[in-house]
Amino acid sequence: MIEAHALTKRYGARTAVSDLGFTVRPGAVTGFLGPNGAGKSTTMRMIVGLDSPTSGRVTVNGKQYAEHRAPLREVGAMLEARAVHTGRSAYHHLLALAATTGIPRRRVDEVVDLVGLREVARKRVGGFSLGMGQRLGIAGALLGDPATLVLDEPVNGLDPEGVLWIRTLLRDLAAEGRTVLLSSHLMSEMALTAEHLIVIGRGRLIADTSVEEFVRNASGHTVRVRSEEADRLRPLLAGPGVSVTSDERTVLIVSGISSDRIGRLAADEGIALAELVPQHASLEQAFMEMTRDAVEFQTPDAAMVDEEVAA
Amino acid sequence: MSVAMDTRPVGDSAHPGTAGAPRGQVTQARVLHAEWIKLRTLRSTFWTLIGSVTALVGFGVLFCIISASRWPSMSAQEQHHFDPVQTNLRGYFLAQLAIGVLGVLMFSGEYATGMIRSSLTAVPRRLPVLWAKAALYAAVVWALMTAAALVAFLVGQGLLASRHIGVSLTDPGVARAVFGTGLYLTVVGLLGVAVGAILRNTAGGIATVFGVLLILPVLAEALPTSWNNAISPWLPSTAGQSLMAVHHVDHTLHPWPGFVLFCAYTLAALAGAAVLLKRRDA
Numbered sequence: 001m002i003e004a005h006a007l008t009k010r011y012g013a014r015t016a017v018s019d020l021g022f023t024v025r026p027g028a029v030t031g032f033l034g035p036n037g038a039g040k041s042t043t044m045r046m047i048v049g050l051d052s053p054t055s056g057r058v059t060v061n062g063k064q065y066a067e068h069r070a071p072l073r074e075v076g077a078m079l080e081a082r083a084v085h086t087g088r089s090a091y092h093h094l095l096a097l098a099a100t101t102g103i104p105r106r107r108v109d110e111v112v113d114l115v116g117l118r119e120v121a122r123k124r125v126g127g128f129s130l131g132m133g134q135r136l137g138i139a140g141a142l143l144g145d146p147a148t149l150v151l152d153e154p155v156n157g158l159d160p161e162g163v164l165w166i167r168t169l170l171r172d173l174a175a176e177g178r179t180v181l182l183s184s185h186l187m188s189e190m191a192l193t194a195e196h197l198i199v200i201g202r203g204r205l206i207a208d209t210s211v212e213e214f215v216r217n218a219s220g221h222t223v224r225v226r227s228e229e230a231d232r233l234r235p236l237l238a239g240p241g242v243s244v245t246s247d248e249r250t251v252l253i254v255s256g257i258s259s260d261r262i263g264r265l266a267a268d269e270g271i272a273l274a275e276l277v278p279q280h281a282s283l284e285q286a287f288m289e290m291t292r293d294a295v296e297f298q299t300p301d302a303a304m305v306d307e308e309v310a311a
Numbered sequence: 312m313s314v315a316m317d318t319r320p321v322g323d324s325a326h327p328g329t330a331g332a333p334r335g336q337v338t339q340a341r342v343l344h345a346e347w348i349k350l351r352t353l354r355s356t357f358w359t360l361i362g363s364v365t366a367l368v369g370f371g372v373l374f375c376i377i378s379a380s381r382w383p384s385m386s387a388q389e390q391h392h393f394d395p396v397q398t399n400l401r402g403y404f405l406a407q408l409a410i411g412v413l414g415v416l417m418f419s420g421e422y423a424t425g426m427i428r429s430s431l432t433a434v435p436r437r438l439p440v441l442w443a444k445a446a447l448y449a450a451v452v453w454a455l456m457t458a459a460a461l462v463a464f465l466v467g468q469g470l471l472a473s474r475h476i477g478v479s480l481t482d483p484g485v486a487r488a489v490f491g492t493g494l495y496l497t498v499v500g501l502l503g504v505a506v507g508a509i510l511r512n513t514a515g516g517i518a519t520v521f522g523v524l525l526i527l528p529v530l531a532e533a534l535p536t537s538w539n540n541a542i543s544p545w546l547p548s549t550a551g552q553s554l555m556a557v558h559h560v561d562h563t564l565h566p567w568p569g570f571v572l573f574c575a576y577t578l579a580a581l582a583g584a585a586v587l588l589k590r591r592d593a
Contacts, residue, residue: 049435050428051592066435069336077432085353085426092352093429099345100433102335140429 001026001179002047002148006056009042009203016042018203019056024181024196026147029174031194031211032183035291039203040183041079044152047181048077060148072101076141077150082133083140086126090117090136093125098143111139116165130157138166148179155189167193187284191215201291215286223259225252225266226275233271237262250274339439346443350451355416360451363409364459367492370402371463375470382474395478396488396557399467400460403492403555407499407524410452414503415516417444418584422511431593441588445504445581452500457493464489484557487566491554494570498551498577499524505580508588524548544569547576 002024009017017039024030034040045051047058049065057064060075068074084093094108112121115135120128125136134157141149149170155163170193174180184190190197190211197214199207207214227233230250237244242256254262259278266273335341350356378398382390421427434440464480471477480486502523507516524547531543540562543549551573553563563569 045592048432050431068435071337071435072433073335079428079432080425083425083428083432085349085420085424087353087355087420087424088349089352092348093426096345096348096352097429097433099348100337100341102338102341 001062002058002060002150002181003062004043004047004056004058007043007046007053007058008055009039009046009051010054016203017046017053017200020200020203020205021056022198022205022208024179024198026179027174027177028195029170029180029182029193030196030198031190032181032198032200033185033187033190033287033291034183034200034206036185037202038200038291040200041152042203043200044077044079044150044181044183047150048075048079050079070101070144072097072103072144072146074144074146075148075150076144076146078134078137078141078154079150079152080137084125084133084136087124089122089124090128090139091121093136094139094143097140101144103143107143107145111142114142115139131159131162134158135162138169146178149173149181151180151182153184154182155184155186163189187287199287199290206290217286222253222255222279223257223262224275224277224279225254225262225273226250227252227266227271227273229271232269233266236265236269253279337434337436337439339442342434342439342443343447345433346440346447350417350447353420355420356413359409359413359416360455363406363413363496364455366405366409367400367402367456367459368463368466370405371399371460371467372470374398374401375467378476379470379474382476393476394557395468395471395476396464396485397555399464399471400488400492400555402463403456403460403496406456406459407496408521410456410496410500411503411520411524412517414448414452414500415507415513415520417448417504418507419511419513419516423513427511428593437588438585441504441508441581441585445501448500448504449497453493453497456496457490460489460492478557482557484566488555488557491566491570495551495554495573498570498573502547502577502580505577505584508584509580545572547573550576 004020004022007017007020008015020039020043032040032043042051043058046053047060047065048071060068065071065075084090088096091108091112094111095105097103098105098108112118115138117132117135117139120132125133128136134154138151138154141151151170154166154170158166167189170180170182174195182193184193194211197207197209197211198205199209199214209217225233228250230246230252234244234246234252237252237254237257239257242254245253247253259276263273263276266276375395375398378393378395385393418427421430430440431437468477468479478485480489499520503516503520506520507513510516510519527546528543528549531539531546534542544553544562544564550564550569553560553569554566554573556563556566559565564572
């Protein structure tokens with residue numbers, strides 16, 4: 001369980017995170033979304049105590065990270081894959097981290113195998129590919145067998161096999177009752193991995209919702225209708241709150257009315273439909289729709305609108 | 312990869328958060344162990360320490376060989392001013408370069424590679440990392456440099472003995488100078504650790520350490536003599552090196568007060584490093 005209360009971080013005049021509040025619950029993979037510079041990494045750094053908040057607080061399992069006596073066993077974090085000395089081997093890097101908390105050598109071997117780095121574990125990290133670096137970062141996060149995982153862009157640089165591996169791994173870890181928070185800029189990846197979403201823009205909370213609901217709310221519920229008799233159907237659909245657009249003669253894009261209703265109206269009038277397809281926005285579109293505001297609000301008089309979004 | 316699907320917690324405990332095997336805590340001793348693993352698993356450690364031992368022993372012996380062979384052709388005045396201990400231990404001047412650089416790298420190397428974020432995530436109280444690095448590096452430098460100074464001394468004085476110009480460890484001030492070499496270099500190493508932690512940057516750290524140790528005394532020479540004489544005894548390296556002087560040199564502090572002052576400067580730097588490490592975002 002990760003809880004943030006009124007979390008704020010300022011670097012000089014720049015506010016990276018502003019009055020952010022959210023709860024990451026165990027048992028599910030929670031995605032942490034936001035455009036570049038939204039404050040995701042800053043928030044994650046505050047979770048593990050690398051940066052201290054200007055005001056507000058964030059706790060892990062009820063305590064601030066630094067107050068835990070055995071932090072590696074409480075929280076596994078991978079904030080940047082390259083938080084490793086390039087001159088040291090992967091194995092010795094993990095061994096040194098493990099030693100701080102008295103984690104046995106056996107566990108180091110286990111995580112090395114778990115992330116598939118056995119063959120290169122004795123090689124210096126400087127020669128690692130981006131994907132190997134990510135795997136090492138994940139190994140470090142898993143070292144203490146923690147109940148909470150915080151991972152910043154873990155799929156970055158992984159090949160498709162690696163992406164599938166991390167997706168399965170994270171879902172399994174969550175299924176075991178762990179708290180998993182991961183950030184990603186790949187919305188499509190979030191749709192496959194996360195069940196819950198925390199979306200931030202310009203350091204403020206935009207949404208704290210399930211993936212399903214996020215897509216449902218963000219998509220406009222349009223229906224694509226194709227018919228040779230589109231001209232005849234179009235006036236029948238008219239009504240309050242209904243809009244119909246058309247790019248092609250035979251295709252109507254309808255919003256404000258369900259596909260069931262459109263189908264019935266067409267049937268009543270004996271209009272043959274070639275297509276009747278509810279359009280769901282992809283997570284990618286939904287995300288861009290929602291964060292477009294956060295980007296556009298970068299004007300001096302943004303404060304008021306900003307608050308509406310945060311609310 | 313077939314191992315990929317095995318995600319069961321396979322550690323030394325049951326499910327996290329439930330009662331399991333006793334959970335290890337971060338202790339100063341464990342952080343010290345971790346730092347020991349870090350120190351011995353970098354090649355730069357070996358090369359730098361080998362370099363410093365070579366400098367201390369190699370130059371110490373070399374200077375004694377040269378002095379012994381040139382002794383008969385030296386002028387009476389040169390012979391009068393010959394200091395067998397200073398000549399023998401002069402390699403420390405180069406050794407301190409290696410020791411200072413490695414000291415700076417203890418922290419700056421971690422900042423340069425990002426390793427510091429792993430280190431401070433593992434030990435979020437942070438100060439145990441500083442104390443462990445400082446204590447460990449001091450112990451390693453002291454042991455190696457004291458041994459190297461002794462070897463240099465014994466071999467070097469053996470060579471000088473052929474001309475009957477050698478001294479013995481039991482002669483007044485000699486043991487202090489020999490063991491003082493290890494102590495001086497230990498404090499140089501600690502100063503490097505502190506400056507590396509404060510500046511978090513290798514180039515800046517090295518420039519600062521050697522600016523203070525080597526350049527300040529040279530700069531002070533540009534001052535009027537009376538000023539220089541008043542200031543230079545209090546400069547860190549001059550104060551520290553007074554421990555290695557067998558015979559008192561004008562305008563320097565006495566051996567132990569000088570060394571204590573050098574230690575005080577270094578402790579102040581370590582205290583500054585501690586405050587900044589604790590306060591700054593990593």
